Amino acid sequence: MGVRGVGVDVVDVARFQLALTRRPRIVGRLFTEGEQRDARAKTERLAARFAAKEAVMKTLGVGVGSVPWQSIEVVRLASGAPTIAVHGAAAELAARRGVTHFHVSLTHSDLSAIAMVVGSDDAG
Numbered sequence: 001m002g003v004r005g006v007g008v009d010v011v012d013v014a015r016f017q018l019a020l021t022r023r024p025r026i027v028g029r030l031f032t033e034g035e036q037r038d039a040r041a042k043t044e045r046l047a048a049r050f051a052a053k054e055a056v057m058k059t060l061g062v063g064v065g066s067v068p069w070q071s072i073e074v075v076r077l078a079s080g081a082p083t084i085a086v087h088g089a090a091a092e093l094a095a096r097r098g099v100t101h102f103h104v105s106l107t108h109s110d111l112s113a114i115a116m117v118v119g120s121d122d123a124g
Helices: 013-022 026-030 033-039 043-059 088-097
Strands: 003-012 072-076 082-086 101-108 112-120
Touching: 003 013, 003 043, 013 026, 013 043, 013 112, 026 043, 033 043, 033 072, 043 072, 043 082, 043 101, 043 112, 082 088, 082 101
Parallel strands: none
Antiparallel strands: 003 112, 072 082, 101 112
């Protein structure tokens, strides 16, 4: 496996909840319908998905706002394990960086949500 990039992000769940309370429509801007469904309106699950999106951007060597939020999607496999799908601008950026696969790990508690992402040039 050829590692092309690594990213990690931590989200404070309480601060994230405050942001969602102040701007409830932001959920629709940040998350796909599938992500919203999988998170089942649980703030810590949304926060983990948000952390994953930021970690993907770091993996690709860019900052927040470089690609649309919904162009990075956390998808649950049949096993329940998360994976990353990229669309549009994020897919184009990944291709330019030589990233063909993202390996992701998510965890959360009531206090924080963490995502670790490794971008590689194969699925290994």
